[in-house]
Amino acid sequence: MSNKQDDIIICRCEEVTLGEIREWIAKGYDTFDELKRVLRVGMGPCQGRGCRDIILREIAKMTGKPYAEIPPGRFRPPAKPVKLGAIAKAGEAE
Amino acid sequence: MTWKNTADAVIVGGGIQGCSIAYHLAKFGMKNVVVLEKNTVCSGSTGRCGAGIRAQWGTEMNCRFGLASLEKFEQLHEELGMDCGLHQGGYLMVAYKESEFEQLKKNIALQNKLGIKSRVVTYDEAREICPGLSADDAVGFTYHNRDGHADPFLTTFAYQEAAKRLGVIFHKFTECMDVKVENGEVKGVSTNRGDIYAPVVVNAAGGYSQEVAKMAGVDIPNFSERHEIIITEPVEKGVCPPMLMSFSGNYYIQQRPHGSIIGGCSPEGHPEDYTCGNSWQFLEKMSKTITKLLPRTKGIRVVRQWSGLYNMTPDRQPILCEADNVKGFYLSVGYSGHGFMFGPISGELLAQKILGQEPRISIEPLHYKRFERGELIIEPAVV
Ligand SMILES: Cc1cc2nc3c(=O)[nH]c(=O)nc-3n(C[C@H](O)[C@H](O)[C@H](O)COP(=O)(O)OP(=O)(O)OC[C@H]3O[C@@H](n4cnc5c(N)ncnc54)[C@H](O)[C@@H]3O)c2cc1C
Numbered sequence: 001m002s003n004k005q006d007d008i009i010i011c012r013c014e015e016v017t018l019g020e021i022r023e024w025i026a027k028g029y030d031t032f033d034e035l036k037r038v039l040r041v042g043m044g045p046c047q048g049r050g051c052r053d054i055i056l057r058e059i060a061k062m063t064g065k066p067y068a069e070i071p072p073g074r075f076r077p078p079a080k081p082v083k084l085g086a087i088a089k090a091g092e093a094e
Numbered sequence: 095m096t097w098k099n100t101a102d103a104v105i106v107g108g109g110i111q112g113c114s115i116a117y118h119l120a121k122f123g124m125k126n127v128v129v130l131e132k133n134t135v136c137s138g139s140t141g142r143c144g145a146g147i148r149a150q151w152g153t154e155m156n157c158r159f160g161l162a163s164l165e166k167f168e169q170l171h172e173e174l175g176m177d178c179g180l181h182q183g184g185y186l187m188v189a190y191k192e193s194e195f196e197q198l199k200k201n202i203a204l205q206n207k208l209g210i211k212s213r214v215v216t217y218d219e220a221r222e223i224c225p226g227l228s229a230d231d232a233v234g235f236t237y238h239n240r241d242g243h244a245d246p247f248l249t250t251f252a253y254q255e256a257a258k259r260l261g262v263i264f265h266k267f268t269e270c271m272d273v274k275v276e277n278g279e280v281k282g283v284s285t286n287r288g289d290i291y292a293p294v295v296v297n298a299a300g301g302y303s304q305e306v307a308k309m310a311g312v313d314i315p316n317f318s319e320r321h322e323i324i325i326t327e328p329v330e331k332g333v334c335p336p337m338l339m340s341f342s343g344n345y346y347i348q349q350r351p352h353g354s355i356i357g358g359c360s361p362e363g364h365p366e367d368y369t370c371g372n373s374w375q376f377l378e379k380m381s382k383t384i385t386k387l388l389p390r391t392k393g394i395r396v397v398r399q400w401s402g403l404y405n406m407t408p409d410r411q412p413i414l415c416e417a418d419n420v421k422g423f424y425l426s427v428g429y430s431g432h433g434f435m436f437g438p439i440s441g442e443l444l445a446q447k448i449l450g451q452e453p454r455i456s457i458e459p460l461h462y463k464r465f466e467r468g469e470l471i472i473e474p475a476v477v
Contacts, residue, residue: 027255028264034134037141038248040352045327045397076398077372081327085392087381 011051013044021055032056032073042073045081060070098263100291103448104283106270106306107298110246110434111252111426115296117143117174120260122449123199125356127262128292130285132269136250138300139465140434141282142168142370144323144346144358145249146183146337147435148241152201152475156411157208158455159436161368166438167249176252179245181351187236188340193380195234196283198476213237226390232340239339243348246434253441270299273423275312281311286467289369294448301368301403303413303427312417314462316428318403319364319428320357322376322383326394328353334388339477345383346396346477355391357384360477370401370440404430407462414440416447424448427460431476 013067024038032048032055032081035041041055042048052072060067102124105112108131116129131137147167149160170178198214205212213236220235221227229235237448254264265287273295274281277422282291299306301318334355337348347357357380377399385392407413417423426444429436443453459471 031134033137037136040253042136043398045395046439047397058354076400078399081395081397081411084381084385087378087396088385088392090378094310 008058009041010054011041011044013046013050016051018043018058021058025059029072030059030063031072032059033071036073040087048073097288098126098128099289100126101128101370103294103296104290104292106283107131107138107264107296107300108254108264109138109140109298110250110253110437111299111300111429111440112296112298113250113257114407114437115255115264115298115426115444117260118195118220118441118445119448120257120262120446122278124449125261127257128290129257129262129264130268130283131266132140133296134266135264136247137252138214138327139402139405140246140250140300142323142400143246143434144247144274144348144356145243145434146241146339146346146348148187148238148337149245150185150187150201150205150212150236151242151473152197153206153471154204155459155471156473156475157210159439161208161210161438163435163439164456166442167244167269170244170249170252170438174252174256176248176255178252179351180242180248181244182242183238183348184223184336184433185218185241186338188229188338188343190232190340192233194342198410202473205238209239209406210238212236219390223331223332224338226388228387228389233245237336238248243337243350248463249434249437250361270306272307274305275310275420275423278419278421280420294422294424295325295446296426296448298426299407300316300427300433303405303425307425307427308446310417310420310423312420312423312425314413314427315408315424315465316405316413317366318368318405319361320367320370320401321361321404322372322380322399322401323356323358323433324377324380324396324399326355327397329355329394333391333394338387340473341477342382343382343383344477345380345387347387349382353395355394357383359383368403370403372399399468402408404429405433408465409472410476411471411473412436412460414444414457418463
C-alpha cells in the first residue's frame with residue numbers, strides 16, 4: 001500500500017514523487033524550502049501552487065508538528081511566467 | 095538533535111564554505127565538529143548563486159584555486175556519494191573592447207603556464223560552441239572547456255550528508271549571538287539555544303561575516319552587496335551550452351543541465367543592505383541582454399527572480415586565515431562573486447590549516463592583514 005503511494009507524483013512540474021519527498025523529510029529536510037532546494041519541488045512554472053499544500057501536510061504528519069507551525073516557504077516573483085522578449089520590448093516602449 | 099555544550103570546532107554558517115570546512119575537518123580526523131545555521135543549510139548566498147565554476151582567472155592564486163576546485167568537482171560525486179549536478183559546458187568569455195581582449199589574452203598566457211588549457215577562439219568557433227550566439231559587436235573570445243556549472247544545492251547537501259556520516263552535527267535555526275574570547279583565545283559561542291565551548295570557532299557566515307567577526311573583536315573591512323538574478327522555464331538543451339560571460343558587457347548567462355537558463359549582472363551602485371529584494375529595472379535589463387545575445391530566447395518565459403548577497407572585501411578576494419589577535423578564531427569569508435566555485439578547495443585548505451598541517455596551496459596571501467599592508471590581490475577577471 002505505502003509503496004504504491006510512494007510512486008505518486010506530487011510535484012508535476014519537476015516530476016517528484018511522494019516517496020522521494022518522504023525519504024528527504026526522514027533525513028531531516030523538514031521545511032518546504034529545504035525540500036525545494038534538494039528536490040526542486042515548487043521550482044517549476046507553477047511555483048508550487050499544485051504541491052505546496054500536500055507537502056506541508058506530509059511534513060506535519062511525519063514530524064508530528066501542527067500544520068500551522070510548518071513554514072510555508074518563500075514565494076518569488078513573477079507570479080506568472082513572462083516571456084523574455086515581452087519584458088525586453090516593454091522596456092523599449094517607455 | 096540533542097544539544098552538547100562542548101565541541102572540538104564550531105562552524106558558524108551552513109553555506110558551501112561551512113559545509114565544506116566541516117566535511118574536511120571530519121575527513122582529516124577531527125571528532126566533534128558542529129555547524130550552526132541561523133536559518134537552514136544553503137539558505138544564504140550559496141542557495142541563491144549562479145553556481146558557475148571556472149579556472150579562467152587573471153591572478154595566479156585564483157587560477158590555482160579555480161583549477162584545484164575543478165579537479166575536486168570532477169570527482170565529487172564519487173567522493174561524497176551524491177550527484178552534484180556537474181555540467182562542464184565551458185565558459186565563453188566575450189570581450190567588447192580591445193583593451194579587455196588584450197587582458198583576456200594575458201590571462202590565457204598565465205592560465206596556460208599553470209596547466210589550464212584555455213584558449214582564444216574566433217567568432218566562428220564561438221558560434222560552434224554556442225549556436226545561435228549573436229555577438230557581432232564583440233572583438234574577441236576565450237574559452238576553457240572544463241569550466242561550467244554545478245548544482246549549488248546538491249553540492250552543499252552532498253557535503254552536509256557526507257559530513258553527517260562522519261559524525262558532524264548540524265543545528266539549523268540556531269544563531270550564533272556571541273563569540274567568547276578570553277586572553278586572546280577563543281573559548282566558544284553563545285547561541286539562541288545555549289552555549290557551546292570549543293577551542294576552534296570558524297566564521298563562515300557569508301553575507302553576515304562582518305557581524306560575526308565583530309562578536310570576536312576582529313575587525314574586517316567586509317560589506318555585503320545585493321546582486322539580482324533570474325531563471326527561465328526549462329527548454330530543450332543547446333540554447334546556451336557554455337557560460338557566456340563578459341566583464342565590459344556585464345553579464346553571465348548559462349543554461350543549466352536541467353534546461354532552465356540563468357542570467358545575472360552586477361548592480362549599479364552598491365546596494366549595501368541585507369534585504370534581498372527584486373527590481374523591475376534588473377528584470378528588464380537582463381531580459382534585453384539575454385535576448386540580444388541569444389535572439390532565440392525571446393519566446394522563453396522567466397519563472398523566477400531573486401537576489402542574494404556578495405560578501406565583499408576591498409580587493410574582492412576572500413579572507414581565509416586565523417585571526418591574528420584571537421587564537422582559534424578562523425575566517426573563510428569575503429568571497430564576492432566566486433565563493434561557490436572555491437568551496438571545495440578553500441574548505442580543504444582551511445581544514446589543513448586548523449589541524450596544524452601545511453595547506454597544499456598557500457593561503458598566506460589571503461590574510462586580512464593584506465589590507466593594512468596594502469598588498470591587495472587585484473583580479474582583473476570579475477563580474
Ligand atoms: C546572484 C549571485 C550569483 C552568484 N554567482 C556565483 C557563481 O556563478 N559562482 C560562484 O562561485 N559564486 C557565485 N556567487 C557567490 C556565492 O554565492 C558566494 O560567494 C558563496 O555562496 C558564499 O558561500 P558561504 O558559505 O560563504 O556563504 P552563505 O551561503 O551565505 O552561507 C553563510 C550562512 O551563514 C548563516 N549565518 C550568518 N550569520 C549567522 C549567525 N550569526 N549564526 C548562524 N548562522 C549564520 C547564513 O544564514 C548563511 O546560510 C553568486 C552570488 C550571488 C548572490
